[in-house]
Amino acid sequence: EEIIDTKSSPYLLRAITGTDDEIDQVLASGSWDRESARHASISHAAYGMMRWRYVLSPGFDHMLPQYHALMAEYSLDPAYNSTVGNDPRAVGNRIANAYIQHYLTDGSHEEIDYSNVHYKPINLPLFPHEAGTNNCRTPDRWQPLSLRTFIDQSGNSRPYGEYPAFLGPEWGNVTPFSLRDDQKSFYYDESGNEYITYIDPGPPPMVNLDANKEATTSREEQLQFLKGFEQVLHWSGHMDPTDGAMVDISPASVGDATIPSMEKVADNHDYLWFYDALHGGDIGSGYDRNPVTGDPYPKQEVPRGDYSRILAEFWADGPDSVTPPGHWYVMLNDVIDNIPQSERRVGGEAGPAVDVLEYDIKAYFALGGAMHDAAIAAWGLKGRYDYVRPITVIRWMAENGQRSDPNLERYHPLGLELIPDVVEMVTVESTRNGERHAHLKDNIGEIAIKCWRGPDYIGDTETENAGVGWILVAEWWPYQRPTFVTPNFAGYVSGHSTFSRTGAELLTSLTGSPYFPGGLGEYVAPANEFLVFENGPSVDVRLQWASYRDASDQCSLSRIWGGIHPGFDDIPGRLMGNVIGPQVWELATTYFSGGKAPMDPDVEEHDTLLVPQPKPEPKVCFGDVNRDGRVDNTDFNLIFRMQGRTCPNSEACPEDLDGDMFVGNEDIAEFFKAYVNSDCDGGLV
Structure with a gap:
């Protein structure tokens, strides 16, 4: 990062770029000007990270040529894989390798393809194409779904009879960005396995059946449980654009809702008062005037059946849509595009004016930390409470x-x-x-x-x-496609609500305003084009938001209309986002200013744990795929992640150890002939 900004304090990579003198030597050599060095370093870091991260994705064969085309646009060679010296390309490669190494030890279990270590579901799978719940044992707990064909968010398919495992129940154990020890709680299941949670709002309503299938919680809690899921059932009746129900979805009528406090959430999970149980939506009544321009918002009346269906699909996280964190990167890009280059100030009007690249880097860094912590906080609770989804409870009732x-x-x-x-x-x-x-x-x-x-x-x-x-x-079915009925993880808390409110708070801090540029963010869903698994909408629908929070709130509502979450999954997630977003921004700006951040590990440990200072070019040997002078588990992981694929662009690739232009079992066998966990000079690592 010193190539980018000599003042800022790198989060993970203090020793990556070497000393200022070495960087000065790079620039003084005449081979690289500062702008070219920046692009080279960033591009190689991004390329290395994305090639690693997505190599097992179904669309990787389509994505990789796009990566190569972008590298070529910058006159960069993706085959350049040196990690030593002051060449900015090597700096980028070191950054990518350091992050790869970090993620292999951060508690995410990437080294075993993110598999669960100890979680097992309580209930047998539900078959949505058959009536009922398949004898659900415990209606408070998550139930897997077995579909005729299941296609997950990444496009991976499973045949009938197989069902996907719970995705990420142990994610609370991942190393966070800003989440603090004083926000941490520990839970141990019946087998003594540890689950870590942050900002835990307490359990959702339950019925807690005994051996005789009698509820053991209070009648008040039972009714909260039943009515919360019935709200989801009732709102699924709003999906008809021909029923005559019209709604004004402009900021004149929608938005500016005030959510309950965290204290109230901990004491009482009755959220029905917050929503319009009959017509859908929440208590937000919109704005008399645009808070930025002072002009009134024009009304936009559309069939409720179009609005509800558009929301459910626009904010969904199925195989053909952007993930919930991805929506906030899209929003960030749109917001940045609407800020004149001369007015890009980190933190709004009171912040320093910076160039385009610096603004983008700091914005992405902060939003990345925010989405990272939102995932850890939300999925920690999903694993801890293992809470049921509406399709199970509604059919069980x-x-x-x-x-x-x-x-x-x-x-x-x-x-x-x-x-x-x-x-x-x-x-x-x-x-x-x-x-x-x-x-x-x-x-x-x-x-x-x-x-x-x-x-x-x-x-x-x-x-x-x-x-x-x-x-x-x-x-009953949620308003989802038949190959993706409900996400394969527990409901409480809503990941959409947590991600979205965190993102909204982060964008508020970044821009210095709670409102979209000009007081209006907008997305147009064209008539008879936007919906995927059925026709619609019947008219053009413009999703509009005055504030980032309004967009976040709309995202949360979409999950109720979509049949995925009740209100008591939603509100706690929003409140957690209210905490995470500002907390992430505070930590991020500490790094921006160059000071030692409150959560920053010891500098020496931070450096030596992850990446050594640049050193002489190592001796490279057979099996050393990443050319770091060692034959170790990282090299094996690189080969494993490329297994079953042809070397791109008909060019030799380092994972192809037997030289047949294909990475297969033979290459793994060749690797283990060379693997002794040693460096290429013969010493043990």
Whole structure:
């Protein structure tokens, strides 16, 4: 980073770039001017990191040529892999290698492909295409899903009968950026395995069934549990653009909501008052005028069924969409593009004016730390509480029956509340010809819901949509595609809410304003084009936000409409983001100013643990894939991550030890012939 800014204090890589004298020698040699050196160092660092990180991704063969094209645009050779000396390309390679080494020891288990070490699910998998829950044992706990075909967020596919493991239940054990020891808690499961959490708001509502399947929590907590998940069920009835419900989705009517305090969250998980249970949305009533320009916002009335569907898909994290942290990088890019280059000040008007590259680097550094800590905090709680998703609880309540009237059949205190024209019991009368439940005449006595009917009601996704109608609650689906019904990890707390509120707070600190440039952020979803797994929207829909928090709040609401989270997953995540975002910014600016940051490890340990100072060119030998003079686990990981792939661009690649231009089992066998955990001069590492 000293090539970029001699004042700032590098977070992870104090010893990477060498001394100022060595950098001066690079620049004085005439081979590199400062701007070219910056681009070379950054490009090689990014290339090395991305090549490592995404080599196992399904789209890597398409991404790698794009990486090479960008390197060529800067007249850089991606095959240059030296890590020694003062050449800026070597500096970039050292930075990439240092981060790779760090991530192999940061608690994420990257060395075993992020596999879980000790977590095991309590419940058997649920089969969404079949009615019910497959005898869910514990409705408070997460249940895996087994789909006909499952495609995860990265595009990886699994056949019917297989189900994906819980993704990241031990992520709370990852080394954080700004999260502090005084925010840390420890939990040990029945087998004594440790789970670390940060900023723990306490457990969500539960029923806690005993051996006789009787709830052991208070009736108040039971009702909070039931009603919270019923809210998700009811909002799934909002997905019909032809039902006549119109909503103004401009900042004149939407936004500026005040969420509960952390203290209230700890004492009471009743959040229904915060939401508009009947029409959807929350208590935010918008702005009388644009807080930046002073002008009133024009109204934008659209069918609620379009708005709710657009939100669910726009903010989703399925295989064809941006991940929740990725949304905030997209927003950051859009915000930066709207700030004139001469006005880019780190921290807003009171901050120092910097050039374009410095602003980008500091913005990305801070947002990266924010998303990193948000993931650790949210997933630590997901692993700790192992909390259930709506598809399980909603179907489980339907299996129980109804709780509205003890005198009606199928009464159960943990069943569904009957609401006319929303949730009803199927009866002989309601199934007569021409009646609303006529198609359910084989299901007398079961509970039905008027909601989005699910993917089985869609033939041509280009021209049709499922619509809203009466289906059995035991067959309810979230508003998601059939290959990605619900993310494969626990619900509490909402990752979307945590990421988004953290990102909103970070952008507020970075720009010095809570509002988008000009008081308006906007994304247009074109009519009959935007939705993927059914047709829609029926009209152009403009998602609009006055503030970064408004965008964050909308993201949180999308997960309720999408059938993924109840409110008590949402609000705690937002509150955690309120803490994480400002905390990350405070630490990041400490690094920007060049001082020793409060959370910075001891300098000497920090340096020697990760990367040595530049040294003479090492002796390279067979099996030393990364050319660092050692044959060790890092080299094996590089070969393993390229396994099954052809060397790119028909050029020799260092992972191909047998020279056949393909990285396979033979190369691993060749590696182990050379591997003795030694350096290339014969000494033990």
